Each structure stands twice: as structure tokens, then as C-alpha cells.
Amino acid sequence: MLTKNGIPVSPGVVISRAVVLDAEDVAIPRRAVALDKLHAEHKRLDAAIEASKKDLDLLKKQAIATVGADLAKVFDAHLAMLKDVSTIEQVRQMIRDDMVTAEFAVFTVFHKIADVFEGQEDRYFRERVSDIRDLERRLLGHLIGETRANLDRLEHEAILVAHDLTPSQTAALDKTKIKGIATDAGGRTSHTAILAHALGIPAVVGLENITTLVNTGQLLVLDGNRGRVIIDPDAAELLQSREYGKKVANLESMLVEVTKLPARTTDGTDLEINANIEFPDEIEAALQKGAAGIGLYRTEFLFLSCNHEPTEEEQCKAYKQALRALRGKTLIIRTLDLGADKIWPAAMANPHVERNPFLGCRSIRLCLQNLPLFKTQLRAILRASVEGPLRIMFPLISNVMELRQARMILNDVMEDLDDQNIAYRPDIPVGIMIEVPSAALQANILAREVDFFSIGTNDLIQYTVAVDRSNERIANLYSGAHPAVLQLIRDVVRAAKRAKIDVSLCGEMAGEPEFVMALVGMGLRSLSMTPPAIPEVKKILRSVSIEKCRRLARKVSSFESDRQVLNYLREEVRKILPEGLVSGGMMGN
Ligand code: PEP
Ligand code: MG
Numbered sequence: 001m002l003t004k005n006g007i008p009v010s011p012g013v014v015i016s017r018a019v020v021l022d023a024e025d026v027a028i029p030r031r032a033v034a035l036d037k038l039h040a041e042h043k044r045l046d047a048a049i050e051a052s053k054k055d056l057d058l059l060k061k062q063a064i065a066t067v068g069a070d071l072a073k074v075f076d077a078h079l080a081m082l083k084d085v086s087t088i089e090q091v092r093q094m095i096r097d098d099m100v101t102a103e104f105a106v107f108t109v110f111h112k113i114a115d116v117f118e119g120q121e122d123r124y125f126r127e128r129v130s131d132i133r134d135l136e137r138r139l140l141g142h143l144i145g146e147t148r149a150n151l152d153r154l155e156h157e158a159i160l161v162a163h164d165l166t167p168s169q170t171a172a173l174d175k176t177k178i179k180g181i182a183t184d185a186g187g188r189t190s191h192t193a194i195l196a197h198a199l200g201i202p203a204v205v206g207l208e209n210i211t212t213l214v215n216t217g218q219l220l221v222l223d224g225n226r227g228r229v230i231i232d233p234d235a236a237e238l239l240q241s242r243e244y245g246k247k248v249a250n251l252e253s254m255l256v257e258v259t260k261l262p263a264r265t266t267d268g269t270d271l272e273i274n275a276n277i278e279f280p281d282e283i284e285a286a287l288q289k290g291a292a293g294i295g296l297y298r299t300e301f302l303f304l305s306c307n308h309e310p311t312e313e314e315q316c317k318a319y320k321q322a323l324r325a326l327r328g329k330t331l332i333i334r335t336l337d338l339g340a341d342k343i344w345p346a347a348m349a350n351p352h353v354e355r356n357p358f359l360g361c362r363s364i365r366l367c368l369q370n371l372p373l374f375k376t377q378l379r380a381i382l383r384a385s386v387e388g389p390l391r392i393m394f395p396l397i398s399n400v401m402e403l404r405q406a407r408m409i410l411n412d413v414m415e416d417l418d419d420q421n422i423a424y425r426p427d428i429p430v431g432i433m434i435e436v437p438s439a440a441l442q443a444n445i446l447a448r449e450v451d452f453f454s455i456g457t458n459d460l461i462q463y464t465v466a467v468d469r470s471n472e473r474i475a476n477l478y479s480g481a482h483p484a485v486l487q488l489i490r491d492v493v494r495a496a497k498r499a500k501i502d503v504s505l506c507g508e509m510a511g512e513p514e515f516v517m518a519l520v521g522m523g524l525r526s527l528s529m530t531p532p533a534i535p536e537v538k539k540i541l542r543s544v545s546i547e548k549c550r551r552l553a554r555k556v557s558s559f560e561s562d563r564q565v566l567n568y569l570r571e572e573v574r575k576i577l578p579e580g581l582v583s584g585g586m587m588g589n
Pocket of ligand 2: 435456
């Protein structure tokens with residue numbers, strides 16, 4: 001039995017067998033293979049070699065036709081390597097003697113050969129290194145591709161163990177089969193973590209090397225509340241985990257009663273609790289959890305889940321579907337926030353050359369450089385606006401000119417629609433996300449030009465404290481409790497109030513129990529969060545007065561470090577929530 005601790009990002013305790021998903025470009029974990037399964041590993045290797053030979057034959061034919069026979073010879077070299085008995089025999093020997101998977105043997109043997117070639121004086125040998133790596137990737141592609149395909153054909157429930165998952169991979173998971181997610185990489189507010197929470201799949205990320213410790217088929221306990229994975233649990237641990245899982249589930253079900261009640265403090269102040277969604281079909285569940293409306297619709301997921309650029313019609317249909325599902329409640333549509341960890345190859349000519357993707361051509365910047373893409377989305381949003389109350393929100397605004405440019409394009413699109421006699425709501429409210437420190441510091445100025453602000457703490461934290469939100473190695477430095485972050489939030493709320501515009505907060509902090517009272521104490525009256533967090537937040541708000549929240553916020557502003565802030569806030573929220581009831585937020589740490 002072995003316990004690994006990571007970052008809890010989606011609550012729930014599950015006990016199930018593991019399915020390990022490999023990633024092509026990370027070290028392949030060493031996994032032992034039982035004696036009676038070795039034959040199958042050799043067969044997998046044979047199949048991968050045959051498939052690779054076919055690829056190479058085809059590539060060679062295509063290359064002869066396009067670049068000529070001379071350059072096509074490179075594929076002969078690859079084919080020769082595949083037919084080289086001694087290389088393949090080394091792989092076979094390793095599978096046999098070390099009893100490991102075919103992919104691990106290919107990975108190890110090819111890396112060893114590449115290292116030897118790299119160390120040679122002769123340039124000819126050094127230049128062969130890229131051929132060896134290319135061939136290794138091809139073989140691994142076939143071997144690992146099989147594992148990926150198996151995931152789609154999964155016949156039983158499982159906990160998915162992976163180095164990392166992209167947001168679109170997570171969105172595509174079969175919820176009836178995948179009961180939990182454990183990844184080496186990732187941080188508290190990486191989009192994969194946010195999605196797992198929204199889908200209600202218990203998840204622990206940032207486990208660093210879980211893929212090297214777990215084999216497909218091994219029994220795991222995944223505890224999404226306390227952020228840990230237990231490999232091969234013994235009987236006593238299994239019993240304890242089952243008991244704890246039941247306790248968590250019971251406490252959660254106790255919260256069902258608050259979903260229908262207003263988010264009203266003990267002194268009668270009403271707060272607005274909205275939901276964040278990625279797809280319109282999440283709305284029904286969000287309303288059932290007690291959402292007053294949708295405070296953030298991440299429209300980029302429509303693009304990420306599509307293998308073509310969604311047309312104006314397709315987009316308009318999705319936005320109208322969302323408004324219909326809301327039956328008169330407000331929908332805040334955020335324009336495309338692609339880039340960084342949300343890679344959509346169609347819009348990014350060269351996504352991998354971004355040296356600092358989170359500081360790169362993402363979000364509104366990408367839209368302003370791809371006007372047809374941006375305008376198509378704005379047309380679709382405006383056309384949908386006749387269906388119900390809708391607001392437009394621009395992400396990642398970092399200066400006034402950017403906002404003015406975006407608004408100008410919106411006006412252009414409105415004029416086009418006027419010319420074509422297409423109906424839309426001309427008075428549609430326009431707001432921005434405040435998620436870059438420069439925007440927070442200029443909130444007074446920006447507030448004069450918009451109808452509302454929504455504070456995006458997921459990005460605001462990473463840019464304020466210079467910590468990549470998805471990097472598990474520095475996850476301890478990523479903290480919404482940092483006094484600098486809290487000061488920015490306070491200032492933005494004040495600027496919005498002075499300008500008499502609406503202000504909300506839609507980062508993950510809004511749904512983390514320990515922050516709720518402090519945020520309300522700072523003046524926020526509207527919060528938007530992942531739907532599963534809503535009942536817990538309502539429960540907290542219904543147990544306190546505004547005055548208590550204000551006192552708490554004042555106290556917090558006197559602290560110098562995030563540790564002091566967190567210790568104090570946790571202590572306070574524990575007085576309200578039953579012991580053990582947490583929603584995958586920081587309280588598990
Ligand atoms: C944020 O940055 O806080 C936010 C809500 O947007 P996203 O998580 O999609 O970047
Ligand atoms: Mg953001």
C-alpha cells in the first residue's frame with residue numbers, strides 16, 4: 001500500500017481500478033508485466049512495427065512524388081532501422097528479461113541508442129539522433145494509441161491516471177465509466193481541474209509521478225476532498241475510506257435543502273449566486289444546484305470540442321439553446337478565451353512556438369488579431385440576444401485601448417446587422433473580466449467604459465504572484481489568500497461601486513468555502529462558481545451576517561502573509577460547515 005498526496009480539485013471519494021493513459025511526449029513509466037502476459041506484449045510490439053512499416057512505405061511514396069527520390073531516402077533509413085534485427089532484439093530482450101511493457105522497452109532502448117549516437121565525434125552519427133527519435137515516437141504512437149483507443153471502449157468503471165489531460169480530453173470523458181481522475185501535472189485552477197469539478201468527477205492533480213507508480217488494473221482509493229491517492233489499499237484502509245466516502249456523501253446530501261432557498265444572510269441581505277459553465281447542457285444541473293443565472297459561459301469550449309471552426313449558425317444555436325434553458329435568467333457570454341492551456345490549432349498558426357503561452361497571443365488578443373473569427377462570434381451572440389437576457393464579456397483586457405478596440409468591432413458588427421435588417425438587442429450590456437493586474441490597477445478608468453466587471457481570480461492570481469496556474473511544482477505559491485491579490489480585489493470592487501457598475505467574481509475562489517465571507521465582506525454581492533460549489537456557499541452565507549463578513553474582511557486586510565490569512569479564514573469557516581464537508585478547495589490541504 002502506498003499513499004500519494006496531491007492537490008484536491010474535485011470532491012468525492014472513489015474506490016476503483018486504474019486505467020493508465022500515457023502521453024506521447026513524456027517519459028514512459030516503467031510498468032511490470034506478469035509472466036503470462038509477456039506474450040501479449042511481444043504481439044503488441046509486432047503490431048506496432050508492422051503499422052510503422054506501413055506508415056513509412058506510404059510516406060516514402062508520397063515523398064518521392066512531392067520532393068523527389070533523393071530526399072525520400074530518409075524513410076529508407078527509418079525502414080532499415082525497423083528491420084535491424086539487433087535493435088528490435090534488444091527491445092524484445094528487455095520485455096522478456098525485465099518483464100516490462102513494450103512501450104517502456106521501446107522508450108528505454110531507443111533512448112540508449114540515441115544517447116550513444118549523440119556522444120559520437122562523427123557528425124553523421126550525431127545527425128542520425130533525430131531519425132532515431134522520430135522512429136521511437138512512431139512506434140510509441142502505435143503502442144500508446146492503442147491505450148487511448150481502449151479508453152473509448154472502456155467496459156468497466158475506472159479511475160483515469162494520466163500525466164496530464166487537455167481540457168478537451170477531459171470534456172470528452174465518459175462520465176458513466178470514469179469515476180475519478182489522478183494526474184501527475186496540473187494546478188488548482190488549471191482548466192482540466194475546473195472541468196472535472198464541473199462534471200462532478202472526483203479528481204486529484206499535481207501528483208507528480210503517479211503514472212510511474214500505478215499500473216492499469218491496480219486498485220486505487222482516490223480522495224478528492226483530502227487530495228490523495230492510495231495505491232493497493234489494504235483491508236483496513238478500504239474500510240476507512242468507504243466510511244469516509246459515505247460521510248462526505250451524507251454531508252453533501254444534507255446541503256440539498258439549501259438549493260431552493262435564497263442566498264440571504266441572517267440580516268436579510270440577498271446575494272446573487274451564479275454558475276460558471278462550459279457547455280449549454282450544463283445549465284439544467286446548475287439551476288438545480290440553485291444558480292440564479294450564468295455568470296460565466298466559457299464559449300471557447302464549443303471550439304475545443306469541435307474539429308472545425310463552429311459556424312455563425314452553430315454558435316447562434318448554442319447561445320440560443322443556453323438562453324432557452326435559462327427561462328428568463330441572465331446569461332453572461334464571455335467571448336473566446338482561447339490560448340494558453342486551451343489550444344485550438346485552427347486559430348493558432350503555430351501554437352507551440354509560444355514561449356510563454358499564458359503571456360502570449362491568447363484570449364482577446366487572439367480575437368483582435370483574427371477579426372473574422374471574432375466578428376463571427378459577435379454576430380452569433382447579438383443574433384441570440386433576442387432570445388433572453390444576455391450580456392457580453394471580454395476576457396483578459398489589459399489596457400483601455402484593447403477595450404475600445406473590442407467595443408469598436410462590436411459596433412461594426414451591430415452596423416452590419418442593421419444594414420441586413422437582422423434583429424438584436426442594441427442595449428446589450430458589455431462588461432470585462434478583470435484578470436490582469438494592469439486592469440485591476442486601472443479599474444477606475446475602465447469602469448467608465450463598461451456596464452460591469454467580473455473578477456477572474458484564476459488568472460489574476462497567476463499574473464499577480466507570477467505563478468503558472470497549471471504548474472504543480474510551484475502550486476504552493478499560487479494563493480488567492482496572498483495579501484496582494486486580496487488588495488487588488490478590494491480595489492476593483494471599490495472602483496466598480498464608485499462608478500455604480502455591477503461587479504462580480506467568477507474565479508474558483510468564489511466557490512472555495514474559506515473565501516466566501518471575506519469576499520462578501522469586501523463588498524461583493526455577486527459570485528459565480530462551478531455548480532457543485534453552490535449549495536455549500538449558500539449554506540455559509542445563510543449562516544452569517546453582513547456585519548460579521550465585514551469584520552472578517554477588515555481583520556484579513558491586517559495580515560501580511562497568505563498563511564496567516566488562510567489559517568484565520570479556515571478557522572472561521574469551520575465554525576459554520578460540518579467537519580469534513582469541503583468541496584475540493586484549499587481546506588483539504
Ligand atoms: C479566471 O481567470 O478567473 C476565469 C474565471 O477564467 P478562466 O478560468 O476561464 O481563465
Ligand atoms: Mg481567465
